[in-house]
Amino acid sequence: MAIDVTEDIAFHDLQQGGRTRDLPYYCELARRFNSTLELGAGTGRVALELAGLTELSVNELDELLMRELVRRAGARSLSVTPVPGDATKLDLGRRFDLILAPASFAQIIGGQGPRQALLRVIARHLGTTGVAVVAIADVDEILRECATPVGQQLAATEVEAGAQVSWQRTVGDRVDTARLTIHRVSTEDVAADAHACGLHLSRVHHDPGDAATLGSSYCVLNHACPHHCPAAVAVVQ
Numbered sequence: 643m644a645i646d647v648t649e650d651i652a653f654h655d656l657q658q659g660g661r662t663r664d665l666p667y668y669c670e671l672a673r674r675f676n677s678t679l680e681l682g683a684g685t686g687r688v689a690l691e692l693a694g695l696t697e698l699s700v701n702e703l704d705e706l707l708m709r710e711l712v713r714r715a716g717a718r719s720l721s722v723t724p725v726p727g728d729a730t731k732l733d734l735g736r737r738f739d740l741i742l743a744p745a746s747f748a749q750i751i752g753g754q755g756p757r758q759a760l761l762r763v764i765a766r767h768l769g770t771t772g773v774a775v776v777a778i779a780d781v782d783e784i785l786r787e788c789a790t791p792v793g794q795q796l797a798a799t800e801v802e803a804g805a806q807v808s809w810q811r812t813v814g815d816r817v818d819t820a821r822l823t824i825h826r827v828s829t830e831d832v833a834a835d836a837h838a839c840g841l842h843l844s845r846v847h848h849d850p851g852d853a854a855t856l857g858s859s860y861c862v863l864n865h866a867c868p869h870h871c872p873a874a875v876a877v878v879q
Contacts, residue, residue: 651685651710661745663849664777664858665691668742671775672696675739679767681729681760682747686711686722693720696740701725701732730759737767741774746858748776749825753803754835757827761839764863774841774863781805781826832861841865 668688672678672695683689683700685707692698693715700722702708708724715722725734729743730751741764748757764774781804798807804826810819833843847860 651706661687664744667847667860668692668744669695671740671773675773677738678740678742679725679738681741681743682745682750683711686714688742688744689722690714690718690720693722699723699725699738701727701729703728730756730763732763732767734767737769737772739769739772741768741772743774743776745777746779746824748832749779749804749827750822753825758835758839761836761841765840765865768865770865772864776832776861776863777858778827778829778832778861779824779858781824784824829859829861836863
């Protein structure tokens with residue numbers, strides 16, 4: 643049975659979980675910077691909140707999700723610049739004031755190799771006085787909170803790399819399960835990898851979240867000494 647593309651998009655939205663807890667923080671940052679690049683934007687959970695606040699470029703590897711993001715932005719008369727392609731290989735020939743990698747994107751793309759490649763892309767595109775924010779989820783918290791399924795999120799199973807989270811949908815008489823591995827990464831790992839890529843971890847905000855949001859640590863990166871970089875705003879609790 644062929645699956646309607648709208649079902650694929652809805653399934654992606656389901657995996658995003660309807661998270662909103664991090665949006666006030668990203669919006670407050672976007673208001674303070676002229677240009678923003680979001681990596682791994684999906685269908686626009688974050689991007690659609692930022693588009694009216696900053697000159698926004700959105701990166702997404704999946705063409706279907708990118709088209710849907712652009713469609714949703716257009717429906718709201720919002721302007722976004724699509725940047726298709728692998729976020730670990732981008733070379734756009736320009737720099738941005740703010741770069742975001744929300745929703746554990748840095749943990750979903752793979753292990754240390756892909757993570758360092760992503761950070762090199764961030765270093766290449768981040769302005770001299772710019773700020774990048776990389777969100778990191780606590781894998782132990784994911785495993786603990788998902789011991790009891792949340793909505794259609796079936797389970798989080800511990801694997802060698804970290805946590806494998808599963809979602810389920812029914813298509814006709816078939817049940818599809820999507821599985822996503824979230825790699826175990828600490829803020830110390832991000833700091834070390836960032837340093838190797840020419841970036842500096844200036845501060846970390848912790849948001850414990852809850853069973854629906856799972857929480858994050860927001861790693862704030864820049865090129866400069868922390869005494870000379872713009873201060874990032876606190877997470878809105």
